[in-house]
Amino acid sequence: NAGVTQTPKFRVLKTGQSMTLLCAQDMNHEYMYWYRQDPGMGLRLIHYSVGEGTTAKGEVPDGYNVSRLKKQNFLLGLESAAPSQTSVYFCASSRWDREDQPQHFGDGTRLSIL
Amino acid sequence: QKEVEQDPGPLSVPEGAIVSLNCTYSNSAFQYFMWYRQYSRKGPELLMYTYSSGNKEDGRFTAQVDKSSKYISLFIRDSQPSDSATYLCAMKGQGAQKLVFGQGTRLTINP
Numbered sequence: 336n337a338g339v340t341q342t343p344k345f346r347v348l349k350t351g352q353s354m355t356l357l358c359a360q361d362m363n364h365e366y367m368y369w370y371r372q373d374p375g376m377g378l379r380l381i382h383y384s385v386g387e388g389t390t391a392k393g394e395v396p397d398g399y400n401v402s403r404l405k406k407q408n409f410l411l412g413l414e415s416a417a418p419s420q421t422s423v424y425f426c427a428s429s430r431w432d433r434e435d436q437p438q439h440f441g442d443g444t445r446l447s448i449l
Numbered sequence: 450q451k452e453v454e455q456d457p458g459p460l461s462v463p464e465g466a467i468v469s470l471n472c473t474y475s476n477s478a479f480q481y482f483m484w485y486r487q488y489s490r491k492g493p494e495l496l497m498y499t500y501s502s503g504n505k506e507d508g509r510f511t512a513q514v515d516k517s518s519k520y521i522s523l524f525i526r527d528s529q530p531s532d533s534a535t536y537l538c539a540m541k542g543q544g545a546q547k548l549v550f551g552q553g554t555r556l557t558i559n560p
Contacts, residue, residue, distance in 0.1 A: 339492070351539065357490055361555075366546065368547075372487075375457050375552055376552060377455070377537060377550045377551055377552035377553050378493070378537065378550040378553075380547055383546065384545060387452055393547065395536065425492055425493075434480065434500075434541075434544075435498055435500065436497075437483065437495035437498065438493075438495075438548060440492030440493050441492050442490070442492045443490070443491075443492055444493050
């Protein structure tokens with residue numbers, strides 16, 4: 336049972352380059368989330384989705400775009416990478432039908448922007 | 450001011466000690482309170498969940514919520530080196546689609 340899988344695990348980019356981070360979940364969850372984690376800042380929500388074809392902004396959406404074309408996949412795009420986007424990115428998913436459902440996280444993508 | 454405040458530590462204690470981890474929050478609408486544990490280079494995983502005020506116990510772990518003080522705690526008894534991790538509190542209101550996380554506390558249990 337894979338759960339939440341993030342691709343790639345590591346990446347180094349140059350300023351101005353673009354890339355897409357892929358998140359896939361096999362639990363048939365409706366809700367999916369993208370977070371970034373920086374030292375001393377905890378997890379900050381970038382964008383989230385409450386179902387296929389929907390997306391919404393989180394706490395720190397600037398510089399990122401997302402798409403949820405299939406229920407099991409949630410893509411995070413950086414159109415023009417900046418050093419401030421150096422971070423560890425986590426994807427999570429959860430059920431929608433109960434308040435106490437936990438978010439299930441992937442193991443993260445470590446991204447460095449030079 | 451952040452909605453959820455958590456002392457980032459780091460916190461280092463000897464094996465067998467009782468550990469107390471805490472978060473304060475400002476939003477009185479929060480009703481669902483969670484503690485996540487995150488090992489190095491891994492994603493967070495749910496450790497404890499509590500609804501509204503009160504205590505919940507699971508083995509060596511106890512979660513407490515005091516809504517009147519807007520304060521939540523996680524206690525670890527008989528701490529083990531395997532408990533060394535970052536602990537994140539998280540919370541949300543009724544019907545909310547998003548969790549609000551604290552900054553996380555890095556805990557080390559020394560053998």
